[in-house]
Amino acid sequence: MGSDPRPAALIELSKIIVSERPLRETLSHVSEVITAALPAAFAGMTLIDERGQPVTTAYTDEDSPEIDAAQYRTDAGPCLDAWRLAHAVRIADTAADGPYEAFCAAAVAHGIRSTLSVPLCALDEPLGALNLYSHEVDAFSDDDVELALQLVEVAAVVLVNARAFWGERELNLQLNDALSSRAVIEQAKGILMARNATLDADAAFDVLRSASQRENVKLRDIAERIVASRA
Incomplete structure (x- = not known):
């Protein structure tokens, strides 16, 4: 039987040194x-x-900010x-x-059937939320919720330490950069839809994502290339 990744995740988070990476x-x-510690x-x-x-600042898959955009646009969603x-x-x-x-429709369009959102709080200050997505229905058990809450307690400490080390200005720069990435991706999707009337927003994103994977470059770079080609 393999080792349980859950205690390891708590240890891994507690060992993060915020000065070691951007x-x-x-x-x-x-x-x-x-x-990795949850389903x-x-x-x-x-x-x-x-x-x-709200801004999706960090993510493990390009689908995450795409789905999140629906709840930001309507000001209604689980992470909010x-x-x-x-x-x-x-x-x-x-x-x-x-x-x-709107959020659920976007999730289904990206193959997501269940989600779990947990608050990021430090010293009673609401910092945001961590959003977990699964392709399976009812993927997150009560135990998973409890573990997620434990993990984000440590994650919030990491975030506060990172903010203290890098400074509030750097954090805001990162948030603005994330917003800029979303803007150029949305612009590129619009260009693709204008070029091909059969594409909707989700299909246009799939085109960008496929090109990103095929060429092994960031999705934002693909989007910027498409926007530049129109200039």
Whole structure:
């Protein structure tokens, strides 16, 4: 029998030294460690920028900010409630009737059937939320929720330490960079849809993602190339 990755995840998070890698890489590593310890396909970290707006700052899969965009656009979604209400929000089946209609529709379009969002809080300060996504219906058990809450307690300490080391200005720069990435990807999707009337937003994203994987370059770079070609 293999070793349980869950205690190892707590240890791994507690060993993170924020000065060893850039801020975005640190946050991505936190997301990767938590994803590996839970029945999640991928994860995304939502933080709040200086204007009070949610931003998916770090993620383990490009689908994460795509799905999150739906809840930011409608101001309704599980990670927003996890952040605002400071408790875990679990969606057992994104295809079933329930709240967060736009978010759930986006999740289903990307093959996600259940989600778990847990708040990132430090010293009673709401920092954001960590969002976990699964391709399976009802993937997250009560034990998974409890573990996720334990993991984000440590993750929040890492985030506070990273913010203290790198400074509030650097964190805001990272948040603004994440917003810029989303903007250029949305622009590229619009260009692709204008070129091919059979493409909707999800299909256009699939084109970008396939090109990114095929050429082994960042999805943002592919998007920037498409935007530049139109100039």
